[in-house]
Amino acid sequence: MAAKKMNAFYAQSGGVTAVINASACGVIETARKHKDKIGKVYAGRNGIIGALTEDLIDTSKESTKAVAGLRTTPSGAFGSCRFKLKSLEANKREYERLIEVFKAHNIGYFFYNGGGDSADTCYKVSQLSETLGYPVQAIHVPKTVDNDLPITDNCPGFGSVAKYIAVSTLEATFDVRSMCATSTKVFVLEVMGRHAGWIAAAGAMASTKDCELPIVVLFPEVLFDQKKFLAKVNGLVKKFGYCTVVVSEGCHYPDGKFLAEQGTRDAFGHAQLGGAAPVVANMVKDALGYKFHWGVADYLQRAARHIASKSDVDQAYAMGKAAVEFALKGHNSVMPTVERVSNAPYxxxxxMAPLSKVANVEKMMPKNFITADGFGITEKCRQYLAPLMKGEDYPSYKDGLPQYVTLKNVAVPKKLSKFDL
Amino acid sequence: MAAKKMNAFYAQSGGVTAVINASACGVIETARKHKDKIGKVYAGRNGIIGALTEDLIDTSKESTKAVAGLRTTPSGAFGSCRFKLKSLEANKREYERLIEVFKAHNIGYFFYNGGGDSADTCYKVSQLSETLGYPVQAIHVPKTVDNDLPITDNCPGFGSVAKYIAVSTLEATFDVRSMCATSTKVFVLEVMGRHAGWIAAAGAMASTKDCELPIVVLFPEVLFDQKKFLAKVNGLVKKFGYCTVVVSEGCHYPDGKFLAEQGTRDAFGHAQLGGAAPVVANMVKDALGYKFHWGVADYLQRAARHIASKSDVDQAYAMGKAAVEFALKGHNSVMPTVERVSNAPYxxxxxMAPLSKVANVEKMMPKNFITADGFGITEKCRQYLAPLMKGEDYPSYKDGLPQYVTLKNVAVPKKLSKFDL
Structure with a gap:
């Protein structure tokens, strides 16, 4: 643990979520409660890039109200980035620069808020004391809509996407059900998840014991079998009159080719424009003749703070808070985790997990979460997902719009020379 | 006005909305309060088709709680349809069948819940007394996400879509703003509205005086000028670092060709699969090189009861209630309307509007609602839209999902022979 009072560095990394700012809120509010030990919290403008370029934001300039507002504001309030530090051997210059910036601004705590790649970066920073002799405590704050970090029961960010996709699938399926007699019979919704089908699985949560709905899920974990898929859709339309297909962007054929890659060319020979949803919808139309509609949720799903899960918001905040508390207890190279104690009540x-066991490990959906036919989720999966979507935590509104905060993001005066990325 | 106690017929028509069931709730609850004058409310299964095929639903079999639940349930609870009655001259057989069904089930009130085409059908039914001698009072209940009915200030269904699109645009734009330093710089969202740009206009509401955001709107009312559009996007990205484009599905070139029609062919020569959003996104990428993401809201926007506007829900209910009250006062061939009294407070x-002036009239956006450059909305438009999005009216939740009702939809025993559509 840092012997004297040191400042903290906090940065957001990778794709943002509806609740990553709730973690930022947890970090800043908790640090402010320990002013005897932690000086200022400096945020990296656009993630780790802000540390490398000495573009630091002084969060002490933000009011108590603005910081509290982060809890209900989606996206990354300080800017995020897609930037992975190479290994120390491959790019020692970047690590030396980090130390230079940390020294110049008296930074002894490093809080990094991100997914798998970011955990790797955080792990490397946590070793700077050993590798380059600079004492810094690096704590990773978990965040990813993909829900693919190991050890932790789930990742903050995922529960809210899951809720958004389940609610959207429910609503769109009610829509199709209303129209199927004379119009659309199949609705296709494309969701995120290039490697893991967690988000797609949430679509199946729209169907419950009280209200059974015909939903087909196409997971990245299940190799796409067109014949089997079309038979499934046809069977459901014959039985219910309609059906909804939730397709993961990562769904692919046995040869690894994504569904979205159809070799389509426009008039100029450019590669096709669409995603997996229009491909699947047209496949159904061509083979079965059913009228379709399709949607692509894209950023709408991961930014949807308006329908965030309360479990998710609470956990995102708790992870930020715990990161600071771990640091104050002298920990380094760890990540706070969510440990599930019970399902009912949740x-x-x-x-706490060691970063050495988190970095570069991807957690896929367990096989027993997917039904035998490959198109749905099991009861075990339902029991896992339900608590994560539970509870509402609405932002406040003014004139019909959520009151999301935009911070002042005042820059800390630079002390060093320029650094080229 | 019907001299003796008669039953009522209610049907939902055309594309459903987040609040059309709130109108159904208004009709049924109000009719139940006047049991001395109105017998049962029979709903058409799948709209007017239910009347023609004598497939009637006995709403008296639904509990008070289930009917109340319609107020917070999206989609069409009795099924809707896309089916327009031809003129009396062109298809007298259908009108005679309607009368046959009305007579068999003692129906003296006809409540038709739909948009422009439906108003036309309702108008024709309202003339049956004159044309075919059957006394029926036909009242149209306005509904359409397109907001294109004349006379009424706005249409129930639109306010909730507007809110959904404004909130989604806000959230996705915050997302892009977070990522633009190293990743996506342009986000494109495709919204409904083939003829009128009301829904697209709502996207611009995400930018406010308190929080200015770079949003470009592509209206169906403004002929698409690629050069001007690309210059606009480039200017905004240069100034803000990012921008969001909200494109109406109806946006088209001066020759009438929709943006979505790019002549794209797949490997089998089938016509292109995508919508306007991927076309616009790729156009930006090709010309300006910016990384993009795109989304297509499709049914998600019109089914999004979870983020419905309270103004909209209240008005949808009020229209249903007023329709019954108008009927009880002896009116025929009219439609209740929303009349705006003041903006602040709203x-x-x-x-009340005569159906003769509603049927087949389409209300476009006034020219002074669109900015001079054709890519935004004026203050006048903001003042019009803001109240329609105002207020939240959340459904209740259980285990993370909205508790939407599914009715029993018990069929009324048939009395007539089969009718082929």
Whole structure:
């Protein structure tokens, strides 16, 4: 643990979520409660790039109200980035620069808020004491809509996307059900998840014991079998009159080719424009003749703070808070985790994982979460997902719009020379 | 006005909305309060088709709680349809069948819940007394996400879509703003509205005086000028670092060709699969090189009861209630309307329009609602839109999902022979 009072660095990394700012809120509010030990919290403008370019934001300039507002504001309030530090051997210059910036601004705590790649960066920073002799405590704050970090029961960011996709699938399926007699019979919704089908699985949550709905899920974990898929859709339309298909962007053929890659060319020979949803919709139309509609949720799903899950918001905040508390207890190279205690009632507590076991490990959906036919989720999966979507945590509104905060993001005066990325 | 106690017929028509069931709730609850004058409310299964095929639903079999639940349930609870009655001259057989069904089930009130085409059907039914000697009072209940009915200030269904698109545009734009330093710089969202740009206009509401955001709107009312559009996007990205484009599905070139029609062919020579959003996104990428993401809201926007506008829900209910009250006062061939009284505070009252002036008239956006450059909305438009999006009216939730109702939809025993559509 840092012997004297040191400043903290916090940065957001990778794709943003509806609740990553709730983690930022947890970090900043908790640090402010320990002013005897932690000086200022400096945020990296656009993630780790802000550290490398000495583009730091002084969060002490933000009011208590603005910081509290982060809890209900989606996206990354300080800017995020897609930038992975190479290994120390491959790019020692970047690590030396980090130390230079940390020294110049008296930074002894490093809080990095991101997914798998970011955990790797955080792990490398956590070793700077050993590798380059600079004492810094690096704590990773988990965040990813993909829900693919290991050890933790789930990742903040995922529960809210899951809720958004389940609610949207429910609503769109009710729509199709209304129209199917004379119009659309199949609705296709494309969702995120290039490697893991967690988000797609949430679509199946729209169907419940109280209200059974015909939903077909196409997972990246299940190799796409066109014949089997069309038979499934046809069977459901014959039985219910309609059906909804939730397709993961990562769904692919046995040869690894994504569904979205159809070799389509426009008049100028450019590669095709669409995603997996229009491909699947047209496949159904061509083979079965059913009228279709399709949607692509894209950023709408991961930014949808208006329908965030309360479990998710609470956990995102708790991860930020725990990161600061771990640091104050002298920990380095760890990540707070969500540990599930029970499903009914849903109880969870904060755990701790060593970064060495988190970095570069991807958690896929367990096989027993997917039904035997490959198109749905099992009861075990439902029990896992349900608590994560539970509870509402609405932002406040003014004139019909959520009151999301935009911070002042005042720059800390630079002390060093320019650094070229 | 029907001399003796008669039953009522109610049907939902055309594309459903987040609040059309709130109108159904208004009709049924109000009719139940006047059991001395109105017998049962029979709903058409799948709209007017239910009347023609004598497939009637006995709404008296639904509990008070289930009917109340319609107020917070999106989609069409009785099924809707896309089916327009031809003129009396062109298809007298259908009108005679309607009368046959009305007579068999003692129906003296006809409530038709739909948009422009439906108003035309309702108008024709309202003339049956004159044309074919059957006394029926036909009242149209306005509904359309397109907001294109004349006389009424706005259409129930639109306010909730507007809110959904404004909130989604806000959230996705915050997302792009976070990522633009190293990743996506332009986000494109495709919205409904083939003829009128009302829904697209709502996207621009995400930018406010308190929080200015770079949003470009592509209206169907403004002929698409690629050069001007690309210059606009480039200017905004240069100034803000990012921008969002909200494109109406109806946006088209001066020759009438829709943006979505790019002559794209797949490997089998089938016509292109995508919508306007991927076309616009790729156009930006090709000309300006910016990384993009795109989304297509499709049914998600019109089914999004979870983020419905309270103004919209209240008005949808009020239109259903007023329709019954108008009928009880002896009116025929009319439609209740929303009359705006004031903007600040927002006040409105129920008005009445003759169906002869509603049927087949399409209300486009006024020219002074669109900015001179054709890519935004004026202050006048903001003042019009803001009240329609105002207020939240959340459904109740259980285990993370909205508790939407599915009715029993018990069929009324048939009395007539089969009718082929």
């Amino acid at each position: 109880k969870w507590k904060v755990g | 006040k409105w009252k129920v008005g």
